[in-house]
Amino acid sequence: MKLKKFLADKIVNRTMEVIQLNVNVMDKEGIIISSSDANRINTFHEAARQVIASGEEIVLSAQESKKWTGTKPGINMPIFFEKEIVGVIGISGSPREVIPFGKAVRMMTELMLQQAYLTEQMVMEERSLSFLVQDIISGTLDPSPDVVQSRGELLGLDLSGPRSIVIVQLPQSGEWMENPYRRQWQSKMAACFHNPKQVCLSAVSHNRWIIVTDLRHCRNSHQATQYLTESALKLKNLLVPAFCDNLFITMGNHYVHIRELEYSFKEAQQTLRVLERFPDKGPICHFNDATLELMLIETPARSRQRAIQQILGNVVHHPELMDTLYALFASDLNLTIASQRLNIHRNTLLYRLERIESIIGKNPRCFADAFRIQLALEMHRLQSIGYFSQK
Template structure:
């Protein structure tokens, strides 16, 4: 890859000229000027640089010699090395006897800038490769690219470590990423998606649910206290192996969809709390929810005041306990009984019976998740 490009060359020129106050030119490995304090010289061939590349050593140009050569001025030109190869030339314009002392320092500064740019590029490239691997992992279907394991080993990713998936929904991925980056462990893996961040978090399998809930709670509280921004986190379960990570991601993905529909005021959605809605979302992919009867829609159509729906939900939230449901609604038990009779009359299902209550509840969930 050509690291000494026009952008980096001009950065070297601007930075160096600001220090020594002399015009600087940077040439590529063909002797073409790609960075200069004199913009009119960009893309010109610098004969002095061509000589440096041919000879493999520095080349000084006097005022008299400059008159005989094409596209050059008096100055000092030195090779820029990377991996013991000349990849360019840096030149300082001026009388050689006046600027000779600057030459080696300027060359070293240019090489350091180049090395830094290459290091940053390599880090960014490794991060992109890691993200590509994470994408392959969460969409794993039993087969991997033959190079997958080789890439993982080169990047130092231990695929045997237990991990679980978290999906983070945010309105500002960059700020959220920056916040999370310093709080993740070395072995944690990330993937930036359109409006979300996927984290494959290393965990202790024996207490993954409590560990991840506590972690997510800390992230959200800390992020909101500093950024005052929107953030939601859904958490999948731990399952071993690559197929387990893909399953954990699917759980977190569907849990986020279910949580946003059913409890939009909450910030953390744990798969264990949304097992049934996630089951319905998965089943709907295969058209298996089409046979669910629209009991909830029947109920809403006859419930102009919303009292029957409110009572049904209270019964669900109290696990079918009528006394607790009546207290939650601040109504007498007989009033609740009357409302439940009306629900039975409308839907043909008695919510006091566990099976009938489940039928209405499944109908409710299916309606809310659409």
């Protein structure tokens, strides 16, 4: 590990806070790279060079310091990292004054080095994981399965077996993404899944996470979908107290091969579009539960208009009848619940449904007709809120 200047500055500042004495940090060449005395920075410290060579500390009196170039009275100690000397820390002052602080200062310095190294390793691992996730969702993984598997093993991941993509989109907020908040949230989010250590999380923007799940414990697609939904609910319960209800969690289908996960990502993306345009679906949705809405928003304009006209006809000009249809489908065709939603008598609801049938020639209570009516109704709703004009 190379002792860099920014870290040396941190060591000097922290040491001075504790002992309030002059401190120098020298690199392996004996050059002072940080000092409480700015005039000494970038000068040669001969005693430090000797410490590097011998691995032993040197204590200099006022008389002895005159024999060494660029030195002052005090103590100069080697800084070890992983049993290797990476630099020297010196405390200036009379030996009687500085020696009592020597062991503590050296220990504190080496602890700071260890912490800096671990932080750097975490950043590198996080960056490598982000690159891996990006390659997975973009379909740019290496064509060799062995290379992909080895890449995962370096990060402690077994990339064999079924996985899927989950997208978590939070409100526009920046603080949670800043260190150390990001890592804290990453750990908490991973814990919502069966095997957290095999879950890949990557922040792709300031408010969106991509999660590559591990589904090897699921026996079939039905169990996988159920598990993903349960995990999404855990994520929601974790995140809602911090970010309110304005969040979305979408899930793509599971795929056996890691190279196929780009399809799962596209499915989760498409499902996110659905939740943004269909708030009644709630904050959580699997791709398989968004098929109808996707069909609605991807139907060509001319086909949409023709379907609305042929299926709904003049009913679109009667707000009361349109509200009746919305209430009926929101109540899953349950007349009692629909009448309560509309705050009308059940007989009044039946009369309205008969009137609708007389206008369009289709019975809203018949499954086949209800399917067509609901499809046209949703097309009309999207059109009325200007969704299609935004495309």
